[in-house]
Amino acid sequence: MEPTTPPTRIPVPRDREDDYSNAAAAARRAFVTEHTGAKLDHVGSYSIDPATLPGNVEHFVGVAQVPIGLAGPLLVNGEHAQGEFYVPLATAEGTLVASYNRGMRLLHEAGGVTTTIMADHMQRAPSFIFPSARESRAFGEWLDENFDAIKAAAEETTSTGKLQEIERYSAGRILYTRFNYTTGDAAGQNLTGKATQAACRWIRANNDTIEHHFLESNFATDKKSSTINMLRTRGKRVVAEATIPNEILQRVMRSDSALMFRARQVSNLGGFMSGVNNNGAHSANGITAMFIATGQDAANVAESSAAYVYAELRDNGDYYFSITIPSLIVATYGGGTGLGTQRECLEMMDCYGTGKVGKLAEIVAATVLCGELSLGSAIVAEEWVDAHDAHGRNRP
């Protein structure tokens, strides 16, 4: 592993006058072509105005064009989302749109998807280090006593973030905390970061028992999946659920509730053994496609793809199926939501801007449920067809 003597470094060119311009982007594309031989004609084909991109990207060269397919109508019985929606899915994976669309058809026949937001917390998780565990324990009590002042210090930095509580987890001379906030229609990672930094400054100024602190120490696990976030919620905790008559499963999906339930028993144990963060099928597919289409931070798929599935085979053959997404991070304001195509995709679901984030969260969860039932049906459809074939029931 001898380090190479580094070649002379040629940095990416910037326009010091106006770096967010078509000219600056074109200059960088030319730079790429000069140094790598690659042409960036498609990358350079975009309709958005570079002047809108500060705060979204640096060293802008153009865009990735990700195909969008339309699925729907999705029928949602939510508290924020009610009625039918056409859902934009940005993906290059064949059959994804078709599969979600098929699930939406199934659930439409079954009366729609009921959605409920169970909790809403965005957090930063500073850790505090003390001379010993004794001071750590005392600090925990001190946090309770000074909660109002800490909250005030945090909220001075933000108009939308509200500090709800400070969770605490101790080990040795360290106290890990989670500062939980509501963040309105923003995803809130940035605002909670600033608010918690301000809170920490107030804490350090008013408590002299702390040796060190770090703003993050793997207890909020931004962009990473964790048990703590699945248990305690990050972003929205959303449940989507439905009860599907077996007749509809059989007719629409060539599937069967008893078969699907049996497959679920085996996959539940498989997931328990394999240490998976999701005992469902493929929620990441629908979530990622919606995230890219609507300007969410797709890196949050790392967290938001976690899920708990709970299903029941009812005595009458009905299939109760639910999915809980415990760390769904969505926004209808800020980040990439205001960009050209992304905003249009939000608008087609009436989800752009303030007061819409609950609606978007419910639509995402309902979409996920449709995809779960679609893939779950497909997995057992072959066996179902074979079984019926053997019994001569669906012969032509």
Place this chain on the structure above:
Amino acid sequence: MEPTTPPTRIPVPRDREDDYSNAAAAARRAFVTEHTGAKLDHVGSYSIDPATLPGNVEHFVGVAQVPIGLAGPLLVNGEHAQGEFYVPLATAEGTLVASYNRGMRLLHEAGGVTTTIMADHMQRAPSFIFPSARESRAFGEWLDENFDAIKAAAEETTSTGKLQEIERYSAGRILYTRFNYTTGDAAGQNLTGKATQAACRWIRANNDTIEHHFLESNFATDKKSSTINMLRTRGKRVVAEATIPNEILQRVMRSDSALMFRARQVSNLGGFMSGVNNNGAHSANGITAMFIATGQDAANVAESSAAYVYAELRDNGDYYFSITIPSLIVATYGGGTGLGTQRECLEMMDCYGTGKVGKLAEIVAATVLCGELSLGSAIVAEEWVDAHDAHGRNRP
């Protein structure tokens, strides 16, 4: 949770003659506008030819334009990637490109990032159910005895997939397996699915002790993070590592190896406690941005964002830092890699087409390492500056 009486369902329009045309896409955009009021002008602004999209998307309406920023040069000392690369990052999250770029500058000065692909397995994981555990155990031995025939049956369906081994995990009367393949330059989820389906057909035809089998039961955890995939590899297992002199950390990053190491101790324990799937900082950011730019399946971020960080503070103050990405799923062929902008982004790193997947994997891993050190430095930079300020060393 009374089911709503479903409204009359109006499906997304399709053109039965030619659904992959600009006209069909425009018709669907008009349909959206008619039903939702939303205009899709930006969505309709694309340079790619819809006729190339079968196999990538259904119900195509247009594209999401995701801004691409350019980072680099990234200096890689790999076995497949050697030298400098400019890296396209598709994102709408401000500072992401700047942060990775800064890390690339740091590592360039430090002699580059060494990358190594440790393993390469893509899998499907069928489960087999027997009358009792006895037959399950016997079946395990039977798989060994019949491995060559099973391998032949699987590989008949694919020119690139090669069956390497069949892992086995038992519980009760169920045997969970993992069929591990190499898949050339494709990600391989589809081809391993088909190959394993063929293998299962051969198995069922030649072994009559099986009661049921399912093609998947949460032991390959496609699009989901799991301990099994982190331990046993899914896609590429890639290590990126470097040793950075503290002088460079201090000068370039306003950071310090001892401070970073102390922060790492606390975040390592935090991650152990919180049940996170990644004791690093934010690998999902770089991976997602590269995945979107280069036509990877971004839903795989759910898996590919898992990572193990291992760092050492050397006696001379040098900082050894490594990240291991145990389930990095990348392709330079198939999926979205051939689409207009995505192909261009691969080409700018000379990573498009056959024989390039190892190179891409190494570039992704090296990029991730740069981002880890950049954010890791930022976390302690304030303390470092404060410390130096207090000592008068960096006063103007």
Place this chain on the structure above:
Amino acid sequence: MEPTTPPTRIPVPRDREDDYSNAAAAARRAFVTEHTGAKLDHVGSYSIDPATLPGNVEHFVGVAQVPIGLAGPLLVNGEHAQGEFYVPLATAEGTLVASYNRGMRLLHEAGGVTTTIMADHMQRAPSFIFPSARESRAFGEWLDENFDAIKAAAEETTSTGKLQEIERYSAGRILYTRFNYTTGDAAGQNLTGKATQAACRWIRANNDTIEHHFLESNFATDKKSSTINMLRTRGKRVVAEATIPNEILQRVMRSDSALMFRARQVSNLGGFMSGVNNNGAHSANGITAMFIATGQDAANVAESSAAYVYAELRDNGDYYFSITIPSLIVATYGGGTGLGTQRECLEMMDCYGTGKVGKLAEIVAATVLCGELSLGSAIVAEEWVDAHDAHGRNRP
């Protein structure tokens, strides 16, 4: 798996007049000898009075004699345990007592072990099932509103148990709860069971939205290790910590703080990867030996053996080492604590009876710390000796 036709079943004999007598035990030993040929002479050699055993065992035949070795003195700087203690360790594993004794010597020289009880919760975890997630969410709020009445219902069944809070975790139409109690000097599994059952009866009588409930659904994980208990505490959460000068490590243990710290880095990552519930060395050894000696429920080792280790190599070579036992379940009253030998073992640490449980918890944690440093030293001692040998420093 054809079921065997069951033979005629000959149950274990019971004396309906007085089953807790020497005669009844002897009759059962004779029964064993008659049916199996085995003689139970040693088993029948006991000094305890069978009449004291109702509530401890059924079908009493005699005792297991587990050898006790004495370790100490252990020097503890606790809040409940202060000073020197001689610790009884019941085990048949050679070197265990010697190893803990050696660690106690090390820590004695280093000034003792500081212990702190960070939290104290024993729980039962009923789950409640509703028609849908909506009612589940509403029930969560209802629990807050009716907490005082629920607490009153629970505490009517117990003089020592106090309900602290009701944690909630939702998935689908299920709400999992954790009823956290303090339980005085008892371990408290039984009393929290009764109290929570009473609470559930009150809840069912006063809330008609619940479809079903179960008293336990794997969210308190009695006798099983779990992330939830490690994060949220079950029994006592105890920290034991110490700072050991390297000179003492080198002289007493033939070890070295830098070597031990390097080994810890590697084992920390190993534990993160392997999914272990304890990144320390072997806390189960000391805990089990103390549990058997002092009449604790040794099945709780399943939970109580979980631990978090956090260590630091200080600039001066000192080694800060801490272990946090997040689910240490101990009692000084009830269960097996009052039996002949067990009570004597508690008494030798002045830990028998009411008001002593904090003291016992601290002594257990301090003992564990000594064992960790002893084994941790041993692992690197060979390398240390080799290193010094190579440099000629410790030649005779």
Place this chain on the structure above:
Amino acid sequence: MEPTTPPTRIPVPRDREDDYSNAAAAARRAFVTEHTGAKLDHVGSYSIDPATLPGNVEHFVGVAQVPIGLAGPLLVNGEHAQGEFYVPLATAEGTLVASYNRGMRLLHEAGGVTTTIMADHMQRAPSFIFPSARESRAFGEWLDENFDAIKAAAEETTSTGKLQEIERYSAGRILYTRFNYTTGDAAGQNLTGKATQAACRWIRANNDTIEHHFLESNFATDKKSSTINMLRTRGKRVVAEATIPNEILQRVMRSDSALMFRARQVSNLGGFMSGVNNNGAHSANGITAMFIATGQDAANVAESSAAYVYAELRDNGDYYFSITIPSLIVATYGGGTGLGTQRECLEMMDCYGTGKVGKLAEIVAATVLCGELSLGSAIVAEEWVDAHDAHGRNRP
């Protein structure tokens, strides 16, 4: 956390001539009484000969007398254990023996418990550290090429241990390995330790790319529960399974298969969420009681209590129930198995000495199954009685 100035340390007295004598033990008991005031009369009441204790304990003072209750007959349809067994359970927890005994009655009526040993591996897990990941990868291949020589080096140290394979898990510049052995009738932790140490010496002498190695780094997790051991087996992997007609469940247990299955669905999800290492009920209870009675190392309960439960509700109401214990560590030779009472308890099941370990493993697993069904029935019995009461069916 100021270190206390240590008091003068008075070590536990030893008899340099003959420390394994009644006199030496009595001297230590007197020492305890002198220093603590506690009398150790019961502790001093033992029938075993101290001269047999070298290798089992140091600083012997006497014994813990743990009450043994007798359960049975247990009907086992194993490959090693066949027929009826009376099972000794050492415990001070009331109702434990009665509960297991009740489960044994249930399974006796249902035709017994079928047991199967699926795998058998005991391991040590050395880690090897290299200059970079490249050498780590090469070393993995080197292990394959030199397996025979490594095996020979390892097996020179033991007559019973046989090296089966060397598993490998990489991260950064570290290669974690697992040396898997069969170990005959011994638990094998010591012999695999010695054998692996010898193997490592051979490796270090023949491979000069290794910078360091550690004999253990949390990848075999001795005395600790881990995902790796649950997946890959430590000790014996044993399945116990049975199918119980609902009529028997109702009559014997006042329970019902449909109710039990519904409760299991909820507890399965609870366990998935809580991160428990066992989705069953309380296997640690039976395992611990048998371990203490038969001279197993009870600290292994930390590992051996892990389990996977898989159950099915059959169309006819039958309840298929299985438990898989993936890391059951038992011995019928060595350790505490030869001590007075422990040997007698093994003998009453004809499990003492060589060639018996498979039998003991099966009896333990069958016992565990009985306990699971007993407690699982009890949890729903109240609801079952209520349900029948409401319908007037079981009124007097």
